[in-house]
Amino acid sequence: MNQTTNSILMIRPVAFRMNEQTAVNNYYQKVLDGLSPESVNAKAQEEFDTFVNKLRMVGVDVTVIDDTLEPSTPDSIFPNNWISFHENGDVVLYPMFAENRRLERRDDILDVLEDKGFQISDELTDYTSAEEDGFYLEGTGSIVLDRENGKAYCALSPRADEELFIEFCEDFEFTPVIFEAFQTVDGERKLIYHTNVMMCIADTFAVICADCIDDKKERKMVLDSLKADQKEIILISEDQMNNFAGNMLELVGSDERRYLIMSASAHKSLTKKQIAQLEEHITILSSSLDTIEACGGGSARCMMAEIFLPKNE
Template sequence: MLLTDAAAFRAAPDPAGTHSAACASGAFLVAPEGFSLAAQSALDNRYMASGTVAPERALAQHRGLQRALADEVPTVCFPGDPATPDAVFPNNVFATAPGRVIVGHMRHPVRQREAERADIRDFFTRVLGRTLIDLRTQAGICELTGSLVIDRARGIGYCGLSERCDPVGAAAMHAAFGLGVSFVFALAAGEYHTNVVMSVLASRALVICPEGFADPAAADAIAARYAPHVITLDRAEQQAFAGNCIALGPQTVWMSEAAADRLRPSTRWRFEDCGFRIRSVALDEIEKAGGSLRCCVGEIF
């Protein structure tokens, strides 16, 4: 069931049963080898910096991220490619659901090249035995778990429409991930991905910045489903990528060091009150490309 009306979503019950584990059993990354800023991505990503980046510093920070995440879940890293400078954010292109690996339909050609990688597809299909669902064959633009934030245990998807996801793509992702309910809404002007303005943590808590939504009623309807376990970010916290966080376990939330440093004391207390310890990794060099920690992490369910 796809819903586009905030009142209808607020009234809809959770889908019956448990759809999958609340947290991933593993994670995958793509190294920022030959790291640079993609001019095409800058057309609709206002979070990107201008100027140059330091590739070796980006690599060092990325290695630190892998080491840190490996403390919590098995974390594999695929090599990068200078021809695909945004590949450091693989969760937009490749995603998983139980028994499946899904390939997204990216908007920009520079990112479409990432989906052509046979090694990542083969890892999931030949090594892990997953069924491939290739959304490049349908017309809708859908940048997977960038555009779609998923409450895995409840089987609920939150899909923000922007240049990076259209209604046809939203419907395709709803089917590919096997979701019970998807709430489809417009992001605020200038927002490109849903996972920059909200996150669902371990299917029990919500991190959200209402200013990231075109319609405040949409944000209110989502928050009502998780009350009282709602962590509301102000615009400054959100723009520092605090909304681009992820729970890979039931008691830990991961975000970049810059995001953690920007949190107000009251926001830190809310994470703790919801049962999450904050862990952070320095990623400021990678953040120049317009994404942060959650964007770097592909989840294995």
Template sequence: MITRDPQAFLAVARGMAPDFGPATARAAFLVTPEGFARAEQSALDNRYMAAAGGYHCEAALAEHRALQRALAADLPVFAFPGDPATPDAVFPNNVFATARPDARVDPHGRLRLVVGRMRHPVRRGEADRADIRGFFRALAGTGEIDLSQQPHPCELTGSMVVDRARGLGYCGLSERCDETGARLVHEAFGLRATLVFDLAPGEYHANVVLAVLAGRAVLVSPAGFADPVIAEAIAGFYAPHVVRLRAGQQAAFAGNAIALAPGRAWMSQAAADSLDHGQRQVLATAGFALGQVPLAAIEAGGGSLRCCVAEVF
């Protein structure tokens, strides 16, 4: 099921047990910020990006190494080298994602690597990386669904926030993902139901304004939705474990969070610092300790911690 109707979606979602698959990944990979710099094409529809003078490659590389070390406390984390020809490739979750074995999608019952279609040409080169594709194909025995050559933008888990426990998707439409792209990602992931909605003007990815943590809690910024009623419908589904973010917290990337193990939610230091005591208590009550990593240099690129992480299920 894929729909724009939140009530129809919730009627189905409420009947879904958390038995679709593991709620959190078994590994993750990163792409190092080699040649990290402002990509002017990406800046056309990403208002979070800093001016060119705000990029500091060596600082971003140091932060990225610390990020890998920190996340490795929760699961295996490996990194592929970046390429100066793709200066904002540090956010691989938009290009690569994995989906659990599903005989409806792959009759061989294999883990699937999904390759997305990026809106901007400067990022389409990331999808052609033989090393990343080859790792999954040759070493992990993974099937592949390649969406990169079709014409509809679909920037994977940037645009589609996924409740992996229940097989539910929340897809925010913008220049980075249209309705056909949303359907393609829904089908590639084999999701049970997806709610499609418009992001507010000026927003580019759903994962900046929404995070579902291990199927148990949600961080949501209503101002990031064209219709805040949609945000409240999603919040109601995960109540009482709901953190509603204010505009300043959204700008600090508090919505760009991820749970990589059942008991911890990760976000950048700036994002964590923006949370108040009550919001932290909501996460604690839901069973999440808060992991935080300084990422000021990387955040100049218009994304934060969650954007850096491509999950392997």
């Protein structure tokens, strides 16, 4: 399987705001004082449009779908949590922790992709019934895939259930790599809500905040797994992770050139040495996502659902 793709799905927000239902365990979210909901959404749209333009300018195929005002889906800008698209034509739907995030699931998106020539299997793989029993697994937020090496990494949390994750790995023939990752919140160590804020796996390297894996055996196990697959490991600090330096994604642009996509805040947080390490492998592309990061508690990687579906000739 290919690790990277040229095609992504992005959802343009129409009523973006801080989602009170996700803030209970997403400690990155903040209230922006003095800004009306309309101003917050306008800023988010501006950041979104600039980001999409930058991606398209380097040759990334971006399918943009406009969100709808009804139902209210403040986090629709992060589609990778509820859907994923695979090389064999499979589409997977995931169970979501927040009730209002479940409303983001839309059949019409599949119609748009088929109209663009993407091939989709007749049967969806649907784990969403787990919501009824209070179990969740939020797509490639909860799961960081090393497709080439057949491994799936998951930091367990209220949004990443271990049994569901193992079921996903069995269904898609991935070897599970399971651990817990923490961040300091008001002096307490609390579980990180999504694996993709603390690690990113690219073709030839991995960016990871190893310090947030408090259990030393688990930390060694994760790092040994990455080393075994010949990934150069680029370590980031918890402070850099808090600036979304773990929330990156490798994409392919024009002429097969590879880009590491991240936010401006993530880029600014990196040291010269880390940037030099990355640039030995890849070209960095960053864009300002300050409003989206503050209100949504997610960043560049969360905004992009990779499309690996086969395409009609």
